[in-house]
Amino acid sequence: MLDHQPDNPLHGATLQHIVECLAEFYGWAELGRLIPIRCFTHDPSVSSSLKFLRRTPWAREKVEALYVETWRRSRGL
DSSP, X not given: OOOOOTTOXXXXXXXXXXXXXXHHHHOHHHHHHHSOOHHHHSSOOXXXXXXXXXXXXXXXXXXXXXXXXXXXXXXXX
16 A cells, blocks of 8 residues: 655655755755754754754754745645
């Protein structure tokens, strides 16, 4: 059975995809302002962000929440 979840923006999205999309959409400076964590504010990169976010559940939750909010706003939901 296929999991069809059209209203779930996190379905099938890897953490790398999420970070890359947010960094492209907002830029690192704005991303660091919205979620003030060191991996976004000091010498940011996708690689360093992934390492931190995989070890830090509260930060990952904030990043995923921003991704969902951005996804919904872009679709007018």
